[in-house]
Amino acid sequence: MHAISPRSYxxxxxxxxxxxxxxxxxxxxxxxxxxxxxxxxxxxRLKQAGRRVVVLEAGCVGGxxxxxxxxxxxxxPDQGCEKLISDFGESAARQLTAGRQAAIDQIxxxxxxxxxxxxxxxxxxFAYTEAADRLNRLHHECDAxxxxxxxxxxxxxxxxxxxxxxxxxxxxxxxxxxxxxxAALAAQVHGDGSAIYCGSRxxxxxxxxxxxxxxPHGRVTAKQVLLATHSAYLGIxxxxxxxxxxxxxxxxxxxxxxxxxxxxxxxxxxxxxxxxANSEEPSLLLxxxxxxxxGHGDAPEALRxxxxxxxxxxRVQALxxxxxxxxxxxxxxVPLIGKVPMRNNTYVATGFSGTGLTYGTAAGMxxxxxxxxxxxxxAEVVSPARFKPLAAAKELIRENVDVAARFVADRxxxxxxxxxxxLAPDEGRLVxxxxxxxxxxxxxxxxxxxxxxxxxxxxxxxxxxxxxxxWDCPCHGGRYSAAGERIYGPPPKDLEDKTPVxxxxx
Ligand SMILES: Cc1cc2nc3c(=O)[nH]c(=O)nc-3n(C[C@H](O)[C@H](O)[C@H](O)COP(=O)(O)OP(=O)(O)OC[C@H]3O[C@@H](n4cnc5c(N)ncnc54)[C@H](O)[C@@H]3O)c2cc1C
Ligand code: FES
Numbered sequence: 105m106h107a108i109s110p111r112s113y114x115x116x117x118x119x120x121x122x123x124x125x126x127x128x129x130x131x132x133x134x135x136x137x138x139x140x141x142x143x144x145x146x147x148x149r150l151k152q153a154g155r156r157v158v159v160l161e162a163g164c165v166g167g168x169x170x171x172x173x174x175x176x177x178x179x180x181p182d183q184g185c186e187k188l189i190s191d192f193g194e195s196a197a198r199q200l201t202a203g204r205q206a207a208i209d210q211i212x213x214x215x216x217x218x219x220x221x222x223x224x225x226x227x228x229x230f231a232y233t234e235a236a237d238r239l240n241r242l243h244h245e246c247d248a249x250x251x252x253x254x255x256x257x258x259x260x261x262x263x264x265x266x267x268x269x270x271x272x273x274x275x276x277x278x279x280x281x282x283x284x285x286x287a288a289l290a291a292q293v294h295g296d297g298s299a300i301y302c303g304s305r306x307x308x309x310x311x312x313x314x315x316x317x318x319x320p321h322g323r324v325t326a327k328q329v330l331l332a333t334h335s336a337y338l339g340i341x342x343x344x345x346x347x348x349x350x351x352x353x354x355x356x357x358x359x360x361x362x363x364x365x366x367x368x369x370x371x372x373x374x375x376x377x378x379x380x381a382n383s384e385e386p387s388l389l390l391x392x393x394x395x396x397x398x399g400h401g402d403a404p405e406a407l408r409x410x411x412x413x414x415x416x417x418x419r420v421q422a423l424x425x426x427x428x429x430x431x432x433x434x435x436x437x438v439p440l441i442g443k444v445p446m447r448n449n450t451y452v453a454t455g456f457s458g459t460g461l462t463y464g465t466a467a468g469m470x471x472x473x474x475x476x477x478x479x480x481x482x483a484e485v486v487s488p489a490r491f492k493p494l495a496a497a498k499e500l501i502r503e504n505v506d507v508a509a510r511f512v513a514d515r516x517x518x519x520x521x522x523x524x525x526x527l528a529p530d531e532g533r534l535v536x537x538x539x540x541x542x543x544x545x546x547x548x549x550x551x552x553x554x555x556x557x558x559x560x561x562x563x564x565x566x567x568x569x570x571x572x573x574x575w576d577c578p579c580h581g582g583r584y585s586a587a588g589e590r591i592y593g594p595p596p597k598d599l600e601d602k603t604p605v606x607x608x609x610x
Contacts, residue, residue, distance in 0.1 A: 110571065112172050112427045113356040113381055113390060118283030121165040121290050126301035126322035132158035134475060135317045135326035137306045140170040141282065141461055142453050143332030144289040145210070145468025147298070153476055157298045158324050160317060162305040166286040168592060169334050172429025173461060174354050174392045176367045176379055177211065177278040178229050179204040182457040183437040185248035191437060194251060196485040200438065201252040203482045207465035208278050211285065218292060222284035223382050229367035230262045232271035238371055239270045246272040263364040266417045277367055279379055282461065308339055308596065311447040330471055331444075331452045334460075335432050335581050335593050338444065338452075340562055343488070344594060346435050347455050349398035349581025351569075353410050353428045355391050360419040362386045376413060377458075389418065395458075398430060399578025403571035428571055430581055431458050441467045441486040442474060451475070452488060518542070524552055532568040532575070532586055542602055543568070543575055545586040552607065555588035555599035566599065575599065 134150055136143045139161035147157045161167070179201050181188045188197040215224040233242055242258070249256040255275040262271045294300045304319040314325040336343035352374075362380065369377040374395035381388040391414045394406040407426050414420055434440060434455030444450045451474065453467035466482070473480055484490070518534035518541050527533065532545040534557055543557040543566055555575070557565045564579035574591065575584040582593030589598045 110427055111425060112354070112429075113425050114166070114171050114173070114175070114281060114283040116425060117382075118166075118281060119287060120167065120171070120283060121287040123161075123165075123290075123294060123300045123302045125303040126160065126319050126324070128322045130158055130299070130322065130324050131314075132156045132298070132324060132326045133328070134158075135160065135309070135315065135324045135329045136332055137309070137317065137329065137337065138168065138332035138334065139165045139286070139290065139300060139302070140168045140332060140334060140464065141166075141286060142334075142464035142467050143330065144286055144293060145465045146330055146332060146453075146471045147293045147300075147468075148214070148289050149469055149472035150475065151293055151296075151298050153472065155475070157293065158326065159293060159300040160304045160306045160319060160324065161300065161302045162592065164302050165290045165300070166283045169429045169431060169460065170282050170286060170464070172354075172427055173282055174377055174379065174390050175279055175282050175461060176229070176369075176377060176459075177208050177280060177462055178274065178367055178459065179208065179254055179277065179462065180229070180231070180249065180274060180459075181437070182459050184245055185252050185254070186244050188437065189248055189251065192485065198252050199482045199485050201254060203466040203470070204459075204462040205253075207462040207469065210465055210469060211280065212278065214289070215280070215285070218288055220285055220288040222281045222288065224278060224280040224285075225365065225383060226276055226278050227366045229274040229277040229369075230259065230271040231274070231369055231371065232262060232264070232268040233371045234266075234268055235371075236269040241371070242270060242272050249274065262368070263366070264368065264417075265359075265361040265363065265419070268370075279367065281382070306337075308337055309450055311450045313449065315449050328449045328451065328475055330475075331450065331454075332464075332468070333592060334430075334454065334456075336440075336452055336454050337594060338450075339594070339596060341594075342445070343440065343452070343454060344562065344580045346440065347432045347580070348435075349578070349593075350395050350431050350433055351398050351401065351403070351406070351428055351576075352392060352395045352431060352458060353403075353406050353426070355407070355410055355414060355423060356381055356425040357389055357391065357414055357418070357423050358385075358387045358421045359389055360387070360421060362389060387421070388424070391418070397578065398576050398581050399567035403428060403569050407571065426571075430576075430583070431456065431460065432581060433457050439463050439467065439486055440488040441470055442483055442488050445489045518557070527552070530573075532570065532573065534565070534568065541565070543588070543599065545573075547586065552603060553587040554602045554605075554607075555584075556602055558600070559595055560590070560597040560599065561593070561595040
C-alpha cells in the first residue's frame with residue numbers, strides 16, 4: 105500500500121512556480137500582495153492596460169487557497185440563488201452572477217489566448233439532493249437561477265453511482281487545473297517592467313501617496329496597493345468582524361464506475377462536492393466537504409468522515425491525496441471587494457466563501473477596472489463600504505459571539521504535562537507546563553518548538569491542526585507554522601518564541 109500524500113492534487117501534478125525574493129527598493133504603479141488567482145488576475149489585467157505592477161508573494165505562486173481548492177468553476181452562489189435574491193434583491197443578485205459568468209469566460213479567453221495547457225473544460229453542473237422531501241427546494245432554486253440568467257433545468261438521472269432524488273442541471277460551467285493556469289498567468293505578468301517576487305512577505309501596507317509596502321529585504325512604493333491575500337491584512341480592522349474562517353477538506357481517489365464529466369454538489373450541511381480531476385483519467389475523482397469553523401474541528405476526524413462519505417457513495421479503489429485549506433465566509437454571504445473605507449489608495453478582495461476561483465477572478469477584473477477609474481455596477485454590490493443590516497446582522501452576531509466565546513473557553517484548552525518527554529515526535533499540543541499555557545510541537549527529528557499560544561492579532565488562543573502541522577487561530581483564521589512563524593491571515597507577527605525558556609526547564 106502506498107502512502108497518501110497530504111499535498112493537494114494540484115501541487116502533485118502541477119509545477120509550483122517560484123520567483124526570487126525582493127532584495128531592493130522598487131517602484132510600481134500598483135503593488136499587489138498575494139499571487140493567488142485574485143492577485144494574478146488583477147496583475148495581468150492591469151499590465152494589459154499599460155500599468156507597471158509588482159506582485160509580492162510570501163510563498164510560491166498559488167501556494168495559498170488556490171493551490172488547495174477543488175477547482176469547480178461555477179456561477180452559482182454558495183448560499184443558493186433564492187437566498188441571494190431575497191437578501192440582496194434581483195438586480196444585485198444578477199450583477200453577482202453575471203460577474204462570475206464573466207470570470208469563467210475570462211479564464212477560458214486567457215487559456216485560449218496564451219494556449220495554456222490547464223485542462224480547461226466546459227462541463228454541466230448538478231446541485232442534487234438525496235432526500236425526496238427536499239426536492240421542492242431544488243425546484244425553487246432552478247427557478248431562481250433562471251431569473252439570474254443561468255441556463256437551468258430539473259434533472260432526474262444525473263449519472264452518479266448512487267441514488268439521488270433529483271437535481272438542478274446548470275449548463276456551461278467549467279473545470280480546470282488551477283496551478284497550471286496560475287503558472288501561465290505568472291509568466292505573462294513577470295517581465296517588461298512588471299515583476300513577481302516570491303518568498304517576500306509584505307507588512308500591512310502604509311496608505312499614502314505613494315503607498316509603501318515593506319518586506320524583509322526590500323520595499324515597494326506604488327500609487328495604489330491591492331490586498332489579494334485571501335483574508336484581509338490590515339491589523340485589527342472592521343473586516344475581522346465581517347468574516348468567519350472555515351476549513352474544508354478534499355480527497356483524490358480512483359473509483360470504479362466514475363460519474364460523468366461534470367461538477368456535482370449536494371444539499372447536505374456542510375455540503376459535499378465532486379468532480380473528475382482531469383480529462384485523461386476518468387476514474388480519478390476529487391471529493392470534498394466536511395467543513396468546520398477553523399479551530400473547531402479535528403482535522404484527522406474530518407478527513408475520516410469525508411473518506412467514509414466517499415466509500416459509502418463510490419467504489420473507491422485507491423486514495424491518492426488528502427488535503428485541506430481555509431476559506432472565509434462573509435457575514436452577509438457576499439464578498440468584500442473595492443477600496444478600503446478610510447484609506448485612499450488601498451484596495452481589498454476577500455470573503456469569497458467556497459467559490460473564490462470565480463469570485464477571485466471577478467475581483468481581479470473589477471479591481472483592475474476600479475484602478476483605471478471605471479465604476480462597473482458590480483462595484484456597488486460588493487463594496488466594502490456597503491452594509492446590509494438584515495442580511496448580515498444575524499450572522500455577524502452569531503460569529504462574533506463565537507469569537508467572544510473563544511477568548512473565554514480557550515483559556516482552559518491545554519493539557520497539563522509534567523515533562524516535555526510527554527510530547528511524541530511530530531506531535532503538536534496546547535499544554536500547561538509549570539502553570540504556563542504553551543503551544544508545543546516536537547518535530548520528527550525530536551527538536552522541541554515551544555511558543556506562546558496567544559495569537560498576535562487580537563489575542564485568541566491558537567489550535568493545533570494535525571493535518572497541515574500548523575497552529576490555526578479560530579477567531580479570524582490566522583495561521584502559523586509548527587514553529588510559530590506566521591504563514592498568512594491577519595496576525596502581524598510570529599507567535600512569541602518560548603523554546604529557550606522551555607528548554608531551560610526541561
Ligand atoms: C478545500 C477548498 C475547496 C475549494 N473549492 C473551490 C471550488 O471548487 N471552486 C471555487 O471557486 N472556489 C473554491 N474554493 C475557494 C477558493 O479556492 C479560494 O477562494 C480562492 O483560491 C482564493 O484565491 P485568492 O487568490 O484570493 O487567495 P490565495 O490563493 O489564498 O492567495 C493569496 C496569496 O497571498 C499570499 N499572502 C498572504 N499574506 C501575504 C503577505 N503578508 N505577503 C505576501 N503574500 C501573502 C499567500 O501566500 C497566498 O499565496 C475552495 C476552498 C477550499 C478551502
Ligand atoms: S487571527 Fe485574529 S485573533 Fe488570531
